[in-house]
Amino acid sequence: MEKGDLKILNKGEEEEMELQGYRLCRWRLALVGFGVFCTGGFLLLLLYWMPQWCVKSTCTRTTARDAEVVLLRSTDEFRRWFLARVRVMLAPGSNPFHSLETQTTSPSPPSSHSCTFSNSASPPLAKGQTPHPSNGRPAQELITKFSDYQPTQIRYFTFHSTKYYWNNEVQNFKVLTGLEDLQVSCSTLHLEHTAGLSRNLQEYRRLFFGVNEIAVKVPSVFKLLIKEVLNPFYIFQLFSVILWSADEYYYYAVAIVFMSVISIATSLYTIKKQYIMLHDMVAAHSVVRVSVCRANNEIEEILSTDLVPGDVMVIPRNGTIMPCDAVLISGTCIVNESMLTGESVPVTKTNLPNPASGQQGEVDDAYNTEEHKRHTLFCGTNVIQTRFYTGELVKAVVICTGFSTAKGQLVRSILYPKPTDFKLYRDAYLFLLCLVAVAGIGFIYSIVLSILNKVPAKTIIIESLDIITITVPPALPAAMTAGIVYAQRRLKHIGIFCISPQRINLCGQINLVCFDKTGTLTEDGLDLWGVQRVENGSFHQSEENAYKENLVKSPFVACMPPCHSLTKIDGQLSGDPLDLKMFEATGWILEEATEEETSLHNRIMPTVVRPPKQLLPPEPVLSAEQDMELYEISSVYEIGIVRQFPFSSALQRMSIVARVLGEKRMDAYMKGAPEAVASLCKKETVPENFAEVLESYTREGFRVIALAHRRLEAKLTWHKVQNIGRDHIESNMEFLGLIIMQNKLKAETPGVLQDLHKANIRTVMVTGDNMLTAISVARDCGMIPPEDKIIIADALHPHDGQAAKITWRYADKPQKPRLEEININFEDVSHVEEPKTQEMYHFAMNGKSFAVIAEHFPDMLQKLVLHGTVFARMAPDQKTQLIETLQGVDYFVGMCGDGANDCGALKRAHGGISLSELEASVASPFTSRTPNISCVPSLIREGRAALITSFCVFKFMALYSIIQYISVTLLYSILSNLGDFQFLFIDIAIILLIVFTMSLNPAWKELVSRRPPSGLISGPLLFSVLTQILICLSFQTITFLWVRQQPWYTTWTPLTDVCNLSSNQNLSDHNDTEIDEHNIQNFENTSLFYVSSFQYLIVAIVFSKGKPFRQPSYKNWPFVLSVVSLYFFLLFIMFHPVKGIDEFLEIVCVPFEWRVKLSLVIVVNAAVSVVVETFVLDVVLWKLVFSRDKQSNFGITPAAPTSQGVIDLRAHKCLSWLCCPYKKAPKARYMHLAQELSVDPDWPPKPTTTTEAKPRPDNCSSYQIMIGS
Known part of the structure; x- marks a missing residue:
């Protein structure tokens, strides 16, 4: 190519x-x-x-x-x-x-x-x-x-x-x-795209953009059935059923067909149900009648499916469900965007600024959905109210339609999810290939042996192919999914719902969890803790409130009630929780103009806020000659909101223009992030100790909002204000003070985080809040221990010819010992007589620094996330990028958020769990009804239980195949085989019963520090499987050879049956028995049948692991009952032959002393299997050789070892030297990095230093140099 x-x-x-x-x-x-x-x-x-x-x-x-x-x-x-x-x-x-x-x-x-x-x-x-x-x-x-x-x-x-x-x-x-393809500017949108399209042009565009619908077609049952049946495993099952039918083994064939039908039916029901749910979600309000403007100034009503980019849609007064993405070009809308953001909070959308109309300070940028989202109405969102000019319409230009919309992209992410990359399934296929190779050996052996013994060709073909169906069990897929199905049911029982069951196993591997802060770690709402006013450039003492009578008309108090995005919906005040809490704290009243009042004026009637009468100063006494009307005007104090500049996450502020009733000049009020607000205020109005006061509050975990005010020029009229840019308003402000809000931790947060830390699961905070506030919350909830150091990475983009750089500083003043004195090499700790306490460090950074580091310091980013704990002011796409970076260093990442702006991260994480049940969270693999993070340990515990169950079942099915393969191969050597009903008894009465009951073990009650293996190709699992195979092979071979050495042994015939020798009546009965053409009934067959049947039960018991990931097997009463019943039944038929059962199973009567010897073989087999699995593997090898989660060896979670720990470490090193003389490097990338950094004398970077990026040489990564401050 x-x-x-x-x-x-x-x-x-x-x-x-x-x-x-x-x-x-x-x-x-x-x-x-x-x-x-x-x-x-x-x-x-x-x-x-x-x-x-x-x-x-x-x-x-x-x-x-x-x-x-x-x-x-x-x-x-x-x-x-x-x-x-x-x-x-x-x-x-x-x-x-x-x-x-x-x-x-x-x-x-x-x-x-x-x-x-x-x-x-x-x-x-x-x-x-x-x-x-x-x-x-x-x-x-x-x-x-x-x-x-x-x-x-x-x-x-x-x-x-x-x-x-x-x-x-x-x-x-x-x-x-859509229109974004043109990179059209804001002014061009106003000038060239507001007239609407002609019918012909609309029809022409629809040829390219298609019908405006998000079509989720529900496939027919037949189509889903064909797709499901064509799965390779089901095709193999079909091949097996045909082969068994040709061999007249109808019973098990029917059983497999029955199981497959149930499995397919269940799968079809689940898939069909998910399609219907998604279809219903999308179809709701997807087809509505809308009004559009035509090029000839007409208004035409059409179906929303006919909309194309460029159409001008008229938003109705009473609101609508948006059928497309459109940018608002006139009027204002109150919108509920819970479908996209997960926050059921009304948002005010204003019309797109038009720089060409003479607005000052507005840059004529190309329209971008993300940058101009405050002016964009997204598909699927609910327009609750519109506000408009009399005689004018609220209009929006259609930007994109169908699957190109925000809702369409969300639906596409659900319809076409990224596949789950899980080592278990990759290893399962490799293991199956190994089984196929083993089957190939048996296949060739069977053919050669049969040809040498001149067996008919039909028999050779059937018996040789039968080896393959024995070695690769067709029931394996159903057996592997049993544990996941049971775990999904248990999760549903505790209020955790799953739309991607395969991710349950992934959750068992999670070793790092990212948490959103607000609404996840902390309560949704904020409480007003106090205020701190500023006068003459100095802070007053903090006050619980500032709503005293003498201050009610002060700029500080006047700024709080009108500076918001609240609105009344059905008489109830709605909006951002922070705005709502601030407004309610003032006790003021909000009044919105009705449509009737608006229609009497040639402009939008402003929203008015006013204090209740009891907060106003006492009314003056009137003299008789005073004008009553003038008194009424002077005694009423109202503030009308003339224009609003909505909150922008990029600018970190919002502002309004307002007028006090009776005043000629207007005022501008602003609130936002303290740093952003202070930078726009006159320097003399900002207190000199502003930074210290702000830091004192943020360190304590408070959320701080700053207020500012400006008296506008008298020449600014109402019409001029409507066309002025926000940059002109938001300048030369006077700093008014701070509002201190308290965001309380949820009661469950500290305990859950402590449980995760005990289980060696890292926790990371990813939030859009202030960094110092986030650090404080991280300390309060236990995410960062009090004694640990926090290094803040402040990164700056290159500017003025200077390279990008990172400045390192402590979040707190360094305590003893200093960070640069810390030795991060923990491997030699056993050589220290008095082990010294190791100090940990954590990195914290904001979204801007994260972006700079990702672009200019890509090599350093992986090192930073290794110890990064607090990521603040992170945008939604940056949260997703952080998840990808953590996965890039081989972390299994969980993500827990409340659904607001977390959708991308929730989908990308290995285990994303949303605490919101709103529509935006449907893309999250897991959704919890419990509104706190206690669901995270539950999900991980169930994931570990399901993962261990999958391992247990896979190992059991592998041993079942090998045990049966050994039995058949040994019997083939004497031209014998297992009988049909022996196969049936083993496959159904033992295997299926055991598989579906051994999967019922519930999860262990607490998280432990050890994680289960991530794949089948791992030391412990391979050792377990291979040792059990050798044990079973040995004892079957011993049995096969030993029975032929017995003094009573001879070729079995009805006349030589032991039972016949002891009863003449039985002899006469057996004389009528037909000759066994297939040579099923013989001493070797019976002996191997007994031993192998017990071996299935033995390996089921030793493989059915309990603590520390699942409840002990003795608490799984269906499994216990099944195993005990099968043991009693096998012992009964072995020591008390029953003619009917013997004839059904085609087993023969053997001498009593041989039965005793067989029982001894079985007991020794069981003892050896249990000792090897539970002692050699679990106690010795796993703890001292195979253990891989000793992260302290790699500088991740160090702890000072006790004297007993030093002894254990020496034993570990000794045994590792004996078993693994060459030191094995850790597989996980984050462990490699930790190992490298532990011996790097320049890591972590010293606070008060700077790291600069140098230009990248060709084919080389960027590198840095350290420069002293």
């Missing part, structure tokens, strides 16, 4: 893919068809499982431009393959953003931001490839409607509900999302 033929789609994005073009080849298609016929359809199945083989075997390589089929491959770690058919659409033009008139003739040169999708030199269409429009309308209808235009062929393909169009300019397929 030529390098130039490889195209990259979505470069730099999460869905980045490689694309190769192919053209169908007739002779290859014919050859593949012949192969499918010759293989009975198996080749078709193989090509279905391997799309890359399908494309390469039926097509020839061509350029992407001429492709009829494209082969896609993801560039992530999974490297998945997909194929898509390229279609051809007829359209009257080549660019949806050009008018139709410009496309009837040769188009003019496109602008710098336009895209040309025409394919003027398109290759001839393949036979049967019919041009058609993408919206599904017949091509003839389109040609008739646009008969005056030259039709153009547009090539595209659809992948994951997204259409990719061929773009001639970039010579690649590109996605059309």
Whole structure:
């Protein structure tokens, strides 16, 4: 394949893919068809499982431009393959953003931001490839409607509900999302996109953008059934059933079919239910009637499915559910965005600023959904109220539709989730391949032995293939999912709901959990702790409140009630909890104008706030000559909100313009983050000790809000204020003081974090709050112990020719001993007579520093996250990036948030659990009804239990296969085999019963510091499986050889049956017995049947692990009852032969002394298995050799060892030297890093120093130098 033929789609994005073009080849298609016929359809199945083989075997390589089929491959770690058919659409033009008139003739040169999708030199269409429009309308209808235009062929393909169009300019397929593709400026949106589209232009654009709907098609049961049945395991089961039926082994075949039908039915029900739930969620209000503006100034009512980017939608007065993403260009809306953010809090949306209208301070940037989200109405959000000018409409320009909207992207993330990368499943496939190799040996052995003994060909084929079905058990998938199903039920019982059951096992591996702060670690609401006013540039003493009569009209008090985004909905005050708490604390009253009042004026009637009468100063006594009307005006104190500049997370502030009733001049009030507010105030109004006072509050965990005020110029009229930029208002302010809010920890938080730390699970805080507040909360909740040091990393972007740099400083003044004196090498601690106390350090940084470090110090970022504990002021995408970085150093990451801005991180984490049940959290794998973090240990405990159950079941099924394989192979050597009913008894009465009961062990009651292995290819598990295989092989072989050495042994016939020798009556009965053609009934078969049946129970007991991850097996009464019953039954039929049972199981009567010897073999077998598994493996090897979570060895969670710990460490080193003479490096990347840093004398960076980034040399990573302060 030529390098130039490889195209990259979505470069730099999460869905980045490689694309190769192919053209169908007739002779290859014919050859593949012949192969499918010759293989009975198996080749078709193989090509279905391997799309890359399908494309390469039926097509020839061509350029992407001429492709009829494209082969896609993801560039992530999974490297998945997909194929898509390229279609051809007829359209009257080549660019949806050009008018139709410009496309009837040769188009003019496109602008710098336009895209040309025409394919003027398109290759001839393949036979049967019919041009058609993408919206599904017949091509003839389109040609008739646009008969005056030259039709153009547009090539595209659809992948994951997204259409990719061929773009001639970039010579690649590109996605059309909407108006953002044009990089249109805010002023251009106002000037060129507010008139609306003509009907023809709307129809034309709909050819490219399709119908405006988020279509979640619920597949038919038949389609889901076919997809499920074509799973490789079910195909193998079908092969096994056919083979068993040919061998007349109908009973187990029926049992497997019955189990498979139940498994498939359950899976279909679950998948169908999830599709229906998602469909219902999306379909609600997805089709509504909307009003749009036409180019001829008409208002037309259409279905929302007809909307296209560029349409101008009229937002109704009584609100609506938004059917698309649109930017507000006139009026104001109150919106509930809980569907997207998870916060059921009304948000005020204002119209997009228009720099061309003369607004001062506004930069004419290109419209961006993220940057201008305060002006954007997102699809699926609920517009509660609108505010408008009389005679004018509240309008919004449609930006994007369908799956390109914010809601569409959320639905796509649910429909097409990223696959779960879990070592267990990869190792399971490797282990199965090993079993297949073992089966291959038995297959060849069986064929050779049968040919040498001149066995009929049919028997050779059936018995040889039977070896494969024995070694690779068809019931394995059902057995492996049993533990997950039971864990899911237990989670549901405690209020944790799961939409991705496979992630339950992943949760068992979690060793780091990220927590949001507000609403997760702390309470949702804030309480007003106090205020600290500023006068004449100096702080007053802090006060519980400032609402005294003499201060009620002061700027400080006047700033609190109007500076908010609150509104009344159904008579109830609603809005941001912080705004709500501040407003309620003042005791003021908010009044909003009714529609009737607004209609009497030529402008929006302002929202008014006023104090209750009891807070006002006493009324003056009137003289008789005073004008009553003037008195009424002077005695009423009201503040009207003239204009609002909404809170911006980027600016960290909000402001309003207000007027006091009766005053001629207006006032500007601002509140926000203290640092941001102080930077916009006159220097002389900000107290000199501002930083110290602020730090004192934030260190104690308070949330601090700063207030500022400015008296506006008299020349600023109401109309001018409506068109002025916020930068002009938010300058030269006077600093008024601080509002101190208290965010209390949830009662459960400290205890849960302590449990996680005891279990060696790291905890990290990821919040959008102030860093010092976050550090204080981290200390209060126990995330950072009091004695640990905190190093703050302040990073700055390169500027003025200077390189990017990081400044390191302590969050607290260093206590003894100093950090630079700390030795982080813990491996030699046993050599110290008096072990010294090790001091830990933690890194803290904000979102800006995180972005700088990720861009300019990528190598250092991994080192920082190794000890990073507090990440503050983090944007939603930065939270996701942090999760990815932690996963990049091999942490298994859990994420717990309240659903607000955490969706991306919740989806990306190995185990994301949302504390919100709102629609935005549907993408989270787990949702908890318990509104605190106590669900996290429960989820990890259940995950560990499910993971250990999966290991136990897999090991048991592997041993079951090998035990049966050994029995059959030994019997094949004497041309014998196990009987059908012996197979049936083993497979159903023992195996299935044991598998489904041994999975019922509940999770252990507490988290322990040891984690279960992450995969099957690990020391403990391989040692366990291999030793048990050797034990079973040894005792079966001993039994097989020993029985042939007995003095009474002879070739079994009914006449030589021991029971017949002791009873003449039995002799006469057995004389009528038919000759055993298959040589099933013999002494070897009976002896091996007894021993192997007990071996299944023995390995079930030794593999059914309890503490520390599951409850002990003796508490699992169904398992205990099953095992005890089977033991009694086997002992009963062994020591008290029953004619009917013996004939059914095709076993023979053996001498009593041989039964005693067999019982001794079984007892010794059990003793050896138990000792090896429970003592040698669990006590000696696991604790002293295989232990991998001794993180203190790598500087992660050090603790001063006790004298007993020193002895254990010496024993560990001694045994490790004996068993593993060469020191094995840790597998996890974070352990490698910790090991390297523990011997690095320059790590951690010294506080009061600076690290600068140097330019990257070619093919080299960035590196840093340390510079003293």
